[in-house]
Amino acid sequence: MRRLVFFLVCAAALVVPVVVLASGGEGSGFDGVVRSIEHTYHVRATRIPFMGLASLISGASTSGGVRNLHLAQFENFSLALDGEDLTSMVEQKLGPSWARVVRETSRGGREQTLVFMRPEGARMGLFVLDSDGGELDVVEVSVNPDRLNATVNQYTHHHEDNEDRPD
Amino acid sequence: MNRYKVAMRIGALALAIAGFALLARGQDGLPLPSPVEKELAARAADVTEVTLDKNMLGFASKFMTDNGDDAHVRKLISGLKGIYVRDYEFDKEGQYSMDDLAKLRAQFETSDWSPVVRERERGSKETTEVMMKMVNGEPQGIFVLDAEPKELAIVLILGPIRMEDLGSLSGMAGLAGPLGPISGAQHTPKPNTSSKPADKKGDDQ
Numbered sequence: 001m002r003r004l005v006f007f008l009v010c011a012a013a014l015v016v017p018v019v020v021l022a023s024g025g026e027g028s029g030f031d032g033v034v035r036s037i038e039h040t041y042h043v044r045a046t047r048i049p050f051m052g053l054a055s056l057i058s059g060a061s062t063s064g065g066v067r068n069l070h071l072a073q074f075e076n077f078s079l080a081l082d083g084e085d086l087t088s089m090v091e092q093k094l095g096p097s098w099a100r101v102v103r104e105t106s107r108g109g110r111e112q113t114l115v116f117m118r119p120e121g122a123r124m125g126l127f128v129l130d131s132d133g134g135e136l137d138v139v140e141v142s143v144n145p146d147r148l149n150a151t152v153n154q155y156t157h158h159h160e161d162n163e164d165r166p167d
Numbered sequence: 168m169n170r171y172k173v174a175m176r177i178g179a180l181a182l183a184i185a186g187f188a189l190l191a192r193g194q195d196g197l198p199l200p201s202p203v204e205k206e207l208a209a210r211a212a213d214v215t216e217v218t219l220d221k222n223m224l225g226f227a228s229k230f231m232t233d234n235g236d237d238a239h240v241r242k243l244i245s246g247l248k249g250i251y252v253r254d255y256e257f258d259k260e261g262q263y264s265m266d267d268l269a270k271l272r273a274q275f276e277t278s279d280w281s282p283v284v285r286e287r288e289r290g291s292k293e294t295t296e297v298m299m300k301m302v303n304g305e306p307q308g309i310f311v312l313d314a315e316p317k318e319l320a321i322v323l324i325l326g327p328i329r330m331e332d333l334g335s336l337s338g339m340a341g342l343a344g345p346l347g348p349i350s351g352a353q354h355t356p357k358p359n360t361s362s363k364p365a366d367k368k369g370d371d372q
Contacts, residue, residue, distance in 0.1 A: 058234035083214070101223055103216040107258075111213075117223050124226045153232070 002052060030140040032093035034072045065148030066141055074136040080109030085149040090114055090129060098127060136149050196325070202265050203270040204253055207319065210262045211255035219250040247326035252351060261315040271321060275310050292316050
């Protein structure tokens with residue numbers, strides 16, 4: 001019995017790294033895109049500390065209007081990007097559930113903007129990749145428009161009430 | 168009737184239904200990028216593409232309030248089936264040909280689509296063409312082809328839309344430039360049912 005367990009553990013230890021390496025080790029979704037950019041352009045994303053906490057706070061402060069905030073920043077990113085290659089890489093990593101709604105690309109490759117959307121029930125996933133020639137940012141967020149609107153209106157009315165109040 | 172014949176007939180019927188379904192989808196949905204669009208994108212210095220289907224428009228409309236202008240735009244875009252924008256900016260003149268324009272226009276040369284505006288300025292070599300899709304006398308789509316010496320823009324809006332609504336939509340991302348030349352139009356031209364395009368300015372080339 002012990003031999004069998006030992007054999008299974010060894011087999012798993014060998015198979016898992018092989019599978020990960022075979023898949024490129026980049027994963028899919030937001031992380032897949034970020035890792036693929038790092039791997040392809042030999043750059044490192046700036047790690048933003050407490051991003052998970054910031055995502056939680058944004059969710060709580062908007063009553064669930066904004067959730068699952070992910071952000072990766074590539075500073076001093078001045079490489080010229082091939083718009084077609086970048087688009088197909090992002091499309092491949094995000095998968096078919098995401099629809100590309102905006103693409104702006106310049107031939108020089110310095111400026112690139114990609115916006116993808118994905119319906120998530122009452123919410124909508126938004127994925128934005130933007131490069132302005134000096135910095136490349138990747139953002140993913142899940143938005144509930146009704147709740148976000150309610151939060152925005154709450155502050156708008158509060159601001160209007162303050163303006164109407166006589167001095 | 169033997170089983171083979173029955174199976175053949177059912178198969179033929181299924182194929183016909185699938186064909187009609189595909190045809191209907193092609194008429195209602197946004198078009199796939201044509202080969203000429205890819206060629207233009209390859210020649211252009213800057214390319215902007217916006218593709219919003221009914222789901223995405225419905226989502227975008229939720230961000231608008233029920234007050235004032237927002238309410239009108241919200242109602243307008245929530246009824247649309249799709250918005251398709253392509254804008255190509257070129258480094259120099261002559262990067263696209265009349266043949267390219269004809270290819271872009273070709274998919275709208277059906278009985279549903281009628282040319283309503285054709286504006287050509289000989290001096291500046293600028294052309295603006297507007298075609299409207301009419302179904303049972305109701306507007307169900309607008310196609311705009313705006314050609315400038317160093318810029319080419321295509322806008323396709325599917326769904327119940329009128330010329331005077333274009334001004335409201337020009338505030339949306341990607342539409343300000345291409346709709347600029349025509350969004351100021353405050354009238355709804357009657358669709359030209361004849362095959363001859365309607366000239367807004369009579370100096371055709």
